[in-house]
Amino acid sequence: IRDSNVQRRYLLFAPDVPLEGFLAHDERIAAHWDGLVVGGPASVEMARSRLAAFDPWDVFAAVSTWLQLGTPPTEEILEEMTAAGEDNLAGWREAFRRMPGPVLEKLLPLAATDEAESEVLAALIYARSWHGLQDPAALKALVEDDCVELRRTLARVLGWGVTDTETASGMLQELVDDPEPPVARAALWTAAMLGNGEAQEHCRELVRDGQADPFQIQTLGLLGQPADCNLLRPFLDKPELLPVTARAIGDLGSTKAVPWLIDRHTGAEDEEADEAVTAGLEILLGDLPDLGEESLQQWWPQIETPFSPSTAWLRGRERPWSQDPDDEPMESRWLSSLRTRDRAVDWLRREIPDGFFTAGDNMEALPGE
Secondary structure, three states, X not given: OHHXXXXXXXXXXXXXXXXXXXXXXXXXXXXXXXXXXHHOHHHHHHHXXXXXXXXXXXXXXXXXXXXXXXXXXXXXXXXHHHHHOHHHHHHHHHHHHHOOHHHHHHHOOHHHHOOOOHHHHHHHHHXXXXXXXXXXXXXXXXXXXXXXXXXXXXXXXXOOOOOOHHHHHHHHHHHOOOOOXXXXXXXXXXXHHHOOOHHHHHHHHHHHOOOOOHHHHHHHHHHOOHHHHHHHHHHHHOOOOHHHHHHHHHHHOOHHHHHXXXXXXXXXXXXXXXXXXXXXXXXXXXXXXXXXXXXXXXXXXXXXXOOOOOXXXXXXXXXXXXXXXXXXXHHHHHHHHOOOOOHHHHHHHXXXXXXXXXXXXXXXXXOOO
């Protein structure tokens, strides 16, 4: 189940896979799980021996099997979590969110776990919040906890299934200004998901002042308006911010920015810059053709006409999706989910692609984000 779940993360944001294809993959994961169930005690024994595996995705697979098929006592689970270490606890978090909520509640009841160590408590809060089992009001005292991972987790989960948004927003106000970037970034994203546009405007102000960091640029790209590409344009001239800015401009969907991106294409002089430009152009226009001796500057005027600058675009198609709903790719569904309060798409909106909180600086698939 390890590799299948890593692949699942990609499919959640795939530009070429519709919901039907994603759900078919979940069915395959269920079939793999049935095989482990048939294995019974042998599956549990094998999983128990791999709880301290080197790769956190292996830990995820081992924990999922051990907990759900072995149903160990709460005390033993907490002992193993305490010994796991922060990296492997990421695998535990992934296992918790992929198991049914009632199973989690039975294995790790609140009364038996509220005295856990900070890193373990962070994983438990993450798990309970994912399944709607956590009262955010009970977490107020943790906003100033010394443990960075606990504060980061708190910032991440305050938008999951919360009905008391006033309490959550009050806690986020402190966490957005946290001195630790992982905490502040998680809080900014949660505030954007819960709020009324204030987080986006905060990012705009930082961009206008030339003070935005990569994550704030990325956030404006995902949640801003096509006209925001004008604000981001100057950041294309900063080599260290070109990759995230090109992607953000692509996410905004305005073909007005195509010439700006093409102007930053060096023609192999700077491979990293060219990859960034290509990524931004492909988000807007779709896969680029093999141009041979022709330059991007020559190619764009030949195909520009159908791409109205007054329309938002995603990979050469109008946004929001206007074709057969069954054909909408998962990437488009996720981007649309970010701009709605429809609770029916909460399951997708709370997911994040690989490299999200590093703004693409590290594209490793991390469990338990």
